[in-house]
Amino acid sequence: xxxxxxxxxxxxxxxxxxxxxxxxxxxxxxxxxxxxxxxxxxxxxxxxxxxxxxxxxxxxxxxxxxxxxxxxxxxxxxxxxxxxxxxxxxxxxxxxxxxxxxxxxxxxxxxxxxxxxxxxxxxxxxxxxxxxxxxxxxxxxxxxxxxxxxxxxxxxxxxxxxxxxxxxxxxxxxxxxxxxxxxx
Numbered sequence: 001x002x003x004x005x006x007x008x009x010x011x012x013x014x015x016x017x018x019x020x021x022x023x024x025x026x027x028x029x030x031x032x033x034x035x036x037x038x039x040x041x042x043x044x045x046x047x048x049x050x051x052x053x054x055x056x057x058x059x060x061x062x063x064x065x066x067x068x069x070x071x072x073x074x075x076x077x078x079x080x081x082x083x084x085x086x087x088x089x090x091x092x093x094x095x096x097x098x099x100x101x102x103x104x105x106x107x108x109x110x111x112x113x114x115x116x117x118x119x120x121x122x123x124x125x126x127x128x129x130x131x132x133x134x135x136x137x138x139x140x141x142x143x144x145x146x147x148x149x150x151x152x153x154x155x156x157x158x159x160x161x162x163x164x165x166x167x168x169x170x171x172x173x174x175x176x177x178x179x180x181x182x183x184x
Contacts, residue, residue, distance in 0.1 A: 024110075029115070034117075034120045146167045
């Protein structure tokens with residue numbers, strides 16, 4: 001996939017989530033920023049291990065004489081705060097949000113907050129910090145409903161720790177192992 005195709009897929013998915021959630025007041029998008037050092041080391045070692053495994057699979061396929069795709073594979077190491085890829089993604093996300101607010105009536109009356117990679121911290125923690133600060137305001141409505149989307153397992157704990165009676169998590173079903181077809 002080209003970078004443009006990646007961005008287009010991200011925007012389509014954000015729009016899909018927006019349509020599913022149907023926010024009434026606020027839509028907060030948070031991209032992971034610089035993580036604490038220990039987390040950064042863990043992410044880096046995981047990404048390099050993945051790259052090493054991909055290289056080994058490619059070399060094994062070459063030895064077997066299999067035909068490999070000619071285009072260069074996407075390097076997931078660029079999905080790191082501070083990289084030029086992330087800077088372009090943030091810029092394109094800002095453009096996407098402005099375009100949606102201008103052209104889509106469903107986005108028009110919603111406050112959209114975008115916390116990019118240049119803001120330190122993991123995305124879900126930035127969102128929870130925003131909710132905690134909102135709850136501390138004297139005009140906070142205790143009946144406001146929150147919906148948090150993400151794939152990290154710690155979302156469950158963050159939701160429980162909020163002690164908010166109107167808090168839901170939106171997660172995708174993750175299936176492990178070989179997929180079973182429902183046909184014959």
